[in-house]
Amino acid sequence: MRRRLIQSTLAVVLVVIAVFGVSLVIVETRTITESARERVESEAVRLASIVDSRLLVEEKVTAAVLRDQVTEDRYVVVRLPGRAPIEIGDKPEGDAISASASGEEGETVTVQEPRSSVTREVGRTLLIIGLVALLAVIAAVLLAVRQANRLASPLTDLAETAERLGSGDPRPRHRRYGVPELDRVADVLDSSAERIGRMLTAERRLAADASHQLRTPLTALSMRLEEITLTDDPETVKEEATIALAQVERLTDVVQRLLTNSRDPRTGSAVTFELDEVIQQQLAEWRPAYRSAGRAIVTSGKRHLRAVGTPGAVAQVLAALIENSLMHGGGTVALRTRVTGNQAVIEVTDEGPGVPADLGARIFERAISGHNSTGIGLAVARDLAEADGGRLEMLQAKPAVFGLFLSRTPPRKSQDDGRQTVR
Missing domain, CATH: 3.30.450.250 (Beta-Lactamase)
Structure with a gap:
């Protein structure tokens, strides 16, 4: 060059x-x-x-x-x-x-x-x-060498940065070169490095959560199987097998959710889906719990919205927000849908006292909770949203309003390898 x-x-x-x-x-x-x-x-x-x-x-x-x-x-x-x-x-x-x-x-x-x-x-x-x-030619050569070094050296440096990212080193370098176009590329690479670092951190955290969440159902399933091996009564075997099958189904659901949480976005799991279907599923799942607590959960806003993401991951994020409102909020919980720019937004709000001022800035940190809970739910929900190409934010503290932002741009095929990517 x-x-x-x-x-x-x-x-x-x-x-x-x-x-x-x-x-x-x-x-x-x-x-x-x-x-x-x-x-x-x-x-x-x-x-x-x-x-x-x-x-x-x-x-x-x-x-x-x-x-x-x-x-x-x-x-x-x-x-x-x-x-x-x-x-x-x-x-x-x-x-x-x-x-x-x-x-x-x-x-x-x-x-x-x-x-x-x-x-x-x-x-x-x-x-x-x-x-x-002759002096003009000499000056032109010197200027050309200077410009070539000014452009070629940053490009070589950017190539090394991209190679580091591809090798699994997501540390941003924060180097700038005084050339607007090259500085823009450096900004994008640093942003990508930070995003990859967050995704790797989220995967490590989810892996740690998996060891905790799978240990109990696996232990219970092992006990059921031991009961089956120790009895000759067909009725007991049938009863224990039925219970074991139910536990397997629940374990399968947990495993599926964990795999969805820790997925790589490049695997093509992001699709265009109907938000109404995921919201109605969550309403049907949580209404009995809210009814038992003497509360209600409703939905409103724009209908027939389509978003890009993984339905299972979106469902888990909404479940975390709904559960958070059930445990720490009060009154009626409302799920509102709206559109802002090229994004679909699902807002979850309730009529409770809201988020305490001392927790507002740290509400999405792990182990941060105001009511002796694990403090993992909202942190995992944010990781899920970011891993799915969206973001989760607290829009208002009192009353608490959380917003899940999802892209509405449909996925398209990459020309290089045919994998589905979201633009």
């Missing part, structure tokens, strides 16, 4: 020098020639005036008298009526610039200047133009 930048810059400079240099040489050559011609003509007029003035006072006109008036390297011929021509200087050999002037007494003065003097002056001008062109 450095070589191409230097070559292209040098080529542009050479073209400019060729175009303007040739034009300048032509103009300067003509200017010098015309200037020499004007000087010779002026010399002839001046000498004719001197001859006139001497003839008027009847003084002799000789070569000795006029020699001091003639510029060096010029040849002058003065022709007087009835007299032999007066020659001053050496007659130039070859081509010469000549001019004549006539006086009032009938005399004629002819002045000649060797063209070699004009050629020397043109040569000096060409030398100056050549030196300026």
Whole structure:
């Protein structure tokens, strides 16, 4: 890349020098020639005036008298009526610039200047133009090298940063290069690094949660299977097997949710789905619990909204918010849907006292809870939302209003590997 930048810059400079240099040489050559011609003509007029003035006072006109008036390297011929021509200087050999002037007494003065003097002056001008062109080329090369290094070095650095991200090192470098376009790429890479770091952290946390959440159902299932192996009563076996199958179904659901939580977004699990279906599912699942608590859960807002994400993950986020309202909120819980820009928003709010001021800024941190709960629910919900390409925010503290933001842009296929990606 450095070589191409230097070559292209040098080529542009050479073209400019060729175009303007040739034009300048032509103009300067003509200017010098015309200037020499004007000087010779002026010399002839001046000498004719001197001859006139001497003839008027009847003084002799000789070569000795006029020699001091003639510029060096010029040849002058003065022709007087009835007299032999007066020659001053050496007659130039070859081509010469000549001019004549006539006086009032009938005399004629002819002045000649060797063209070699004009050629020397043109040569000096060409030398100056050549030196300026050479300095321009040197300056262009130095500037091209500087620009090439300024552009190529950051690109190499950005390539190394991208390679580090691909190798699993998500630490942002926060380097800027003073070039807006390259700084924009660096911003994107740093944002991607931070996002990848958050996703890896979320996966590690979810893996830790999995070991805790799966331990109890697996232990219970193991006990049921042991009961089956220790009895010969068919009815007992059937009863224990039925209970074990129910536990397997619940365990399967837990495993599915954990796999959904810890998924890689590049696997193509993000799809376009109907928000109404997920919301109605959550309402049906939580209404019995709210009814037992003497409370209600309702939905309102824009219908038939479609969003991009994983329905299971969205359901888990909503479940965490609904459970949080059941445990810590009060009154009727409302799920409202709306659209902002290119995002679909699901708001969950209740009529309770809201989030305490000392917890507001830390409500999504792990192990942060105001009522002796585990403090994992909202933290996991935010991780789920971010892993799914959305975000979860607390929009209002009193009464508490949480908003789940999901993209409405449909997924499209990547041209490189055919995997489904969300744009």
